[in-house]
Amino acid sequence: MTADPFHTHRNLLFSIAFDILGSAGDAEDVVQETWLRWHGVDHARVDNPRAYLVRVVTRLALDERDRLHHEYVGPWLPEPGPDPVEDVARAQEVTYGLMVVLETLSPLERAAFILYEAFGFRHAEVARILGRSPAAVRQLVHRAREHVEARRPRFPEERAAAQAVAERFLDAALGGSIAGLMEVLAPDVTLRTDGGGRVKAALRPVTGSDRVSRLLAAVAPVGLETTVYWSAQDGPPTAALFSDGLPYAVLVVVMAEDQHRISEVYGILNPDKLARLAL
Known part of the structure; x- marks a missing residue:
């Protein structure tokens, strides 16, 4: 058979x-x-x-x-x-x-x-x-x-530089620092967030470093003890954020052509999509 x-x-x-x-x-x-x-x-x-x-x-x-x-x-x-x-x-x-x-x-x-x-x-x-x-x-x-x-760091030195900028970005975002965010965001940066209607999230892409930095600073998890896990895979820097052992966001950061600033940020906030990470 x-x-x-x-x-x-x-x-x-x-x-x-x-x-x-x-x-x-x-x-x-x-x-x-x-x-x-x-x-x-x-x-x-x-x-x-x-x-x-x-x-x-x-x-x-x-x-x-x-x-x-x-x-x-x-x-x-x-x-x-x-x-x-x-x-x-x-x-x-x-x-x-x-x-x-x-x-x-x-x-x-x-x-x-x-x-x-x-x-x-x-x-x-x-x-x-x-x-x-x-x-x-x-x-x-x-x-x-x-x-x-165009969005994938190609060489080890590019990956290391992108990771360093991504970590600075996340530190500033978690700390609600608009000045820190403005230092690492490209002027024409775009933020896309997926809340799926379950949590607060932008329903359309947000563009511009000023608007993106102010939005991120406004939703910073103030008072929460956050644990960050960075992905070891090749590709754009990716971080999973946990609080009290439960995932509440995954961020993907894409570098601009100059590799010094961030041109795209993607945030997955929908708890239904984060459920697999809790396992």
Whole structure:
């Protein structure tokens, strides 16, 4: 007896759905729907079950992503925490910080980048999965790669410099220091916060160092003993903030081109999305 291709590739399908959606629960729902579709077709007529399943889960994930973002309160940022599936071979690890950065791409750019860069599918394969031409997929991947590379510290010295600036930023933010924040924020910095309607958060991106610094200083957790855990993964500096053993925020900090100031800040505050960190 041969194994059911769905079960053989289930971990791969879940990882693709999770990377596109940024939510473990929603990724699981998409995988279940993929299973239903798989058992609703004549398997004898499917030449390549793996390609068929990846195509179905990708398109379902893109559709679900549109629905979730349409219904969501404020900016949507991915759920933090380690990849639930650790045994899927990837051509290149997509760290959490990079998953956050990918949120600013179009859905097709994000999907093309994930399939090509993270899971090693070729341009022609991605084209069949997304229903686009290979030339169009090359453009999608190229734009996505440029976007990501501009926000990823490339060399050890860049990573060290970015980490130092990020730590100064977080110290100033936690201390409610507007002057300290102004020193590390680029004039055109953008702040995106995901509260999901559960906690206070900006419903739209906030731009400008003055507005961002004043907002961060106003919401500083004064009087709380905060523990900060910095991610050891490559990518933009990423910190998880805990109080009394419970997570209350994850921050991702992107450096400006000069590597001396911060151009983008992402804050995940939705307690539903932070629940996995508590585990």
